[in-house]
Amino acid sequence: MKKFIKWIFSGWMLILFFAGFFLFWEYSIPLFDIPRYILPAPSEIVLKGSADLDKLIYYTGVTALETVLGYIIALILGLGFGIAISFSSILRRTLYPFFVSIEMTPKIAFAPLFISWFGFGLMPKVIIVVLVCFFPIVLNAILAFNSLSNELTLFYQSTGASRLKTFFTIRLPAALPQCFVGFKYAAINATVGATIAEFIGSDKGLGFYISIVTGNMRPDLAFAGIFFLTCLGLSVFGFVTMMEKILIPWHISMKRINK
């Protein structure tokens, strides 16, 4: 409780900023005579959005499922490939340059193709989320597992420990901070991927909702959808950040944030 009060207190500037932002938004609508089909006031968004709450919650669940499922699959694949490429010189000369060149392609461009191949269901969305999350994870994992200091490498060699033992006692923990750079980047990408996939072809989900209500000249509902999407994105990102704090509390970037 004390901690919470301290947190609120230390965050007062941010709270003030947000309050100011929404107040400005609320009162600039009548002030500048902005038509409500262009930009609705926050109060209207809350009012109209709450009337549509059931649908919004259901669609949030749909999008969340696509996001989380895709993210987890990307995490498993990305880490797996990342480790394999780091430890195999053959893969490093074949798969790695291949991944780097694909990284340059905007993955979202594949979305219409996947929809046409796999239909309107869950699978194409999950595939698209996997695609946008996989590359930051795999590329950062490769970087992470290849950047062990020369001294530590020589040190563990001088102990005669097995490769498996050194992997779990030294290489893996040493790689985690850089891996999390990829995990966090992917967490941001995940909701973006799911939303765009829904824009292109779906019959449910927040992306679908936003594109439909925008078509019906209801920006108030679109903003309500965006609000739920933001909450979803924040939850995914927050969860990954929390895992980072739990798994690598010793890392220097964590210490700086806590201070």
Add this chain to the structure above:
Amino acid sequence: MKNFIEVTELKKVFGKGKDEVHAFGPATININTGEFVSILGPSGCGKSTLMLMVAGLLDSTSGKVEFESKLVKGPKTDIGIMFQDNTLVPWRTVKGNIELQLELRGFNLKDYQEQIYNILKSVNLEDFAERFPNELSGGMQQRAAFCQAMIHDPKIILLDEPLGKLDAMTREKIRADFQKLWMVKKPTVIFVTHSIEEAVQLSSRVILITPRPGKIDREIKIDLPYPRDLKVKRSTKFIEYVNSIQEVFHKYGVI
């Protein structure tokens, strides 16, 4: 009698063809059990390369290294090793880092608790056992790294400019710590450095390496009593050793 460590015609060349760099050798060195030998030379002369080849952590281009008449092939594991950049991992405490050495070797940690405390005490770090490396000063980190390198009682200690990044006062203090531990446990030490004073103060023998490609210019036996404290450092004999070594490197245009 065979020597403890015998290095014969050891040579290292990096790269091939046009990019070829002759880094070290050929050089022949013999080291006895319990000796504290300094490898002294200008930067880039290949002294670290020599040390890594002795430890079997780097393959030589030609020549051989033998320990007790046994040829070194691949990394030697009965050694303790320490570098300019320490090998402490940030996710373990000082004690955890010392245990890392034991864990990797598959030793039972329970048997070593007292030894860990004693070695930390010998370098005045006993109150910092539960601290993380980034909470310590550079000098304290190097002392912790020294404990990490020594905890398994290796017969051979390899030190690659371990004091290189420290300030003058801290260096002085840690030299004294090293000396104290060496005098008690008497391991064979190979100490790579470019500090003439440090080499003379610590070693029983100094091997002078020429600029690249490093070859042995000469060996100087340091005939001074241990422990070599400030009084010894102010003695004429100590200063004579330092001066004579300085002259050698002056001749090469290094200083």
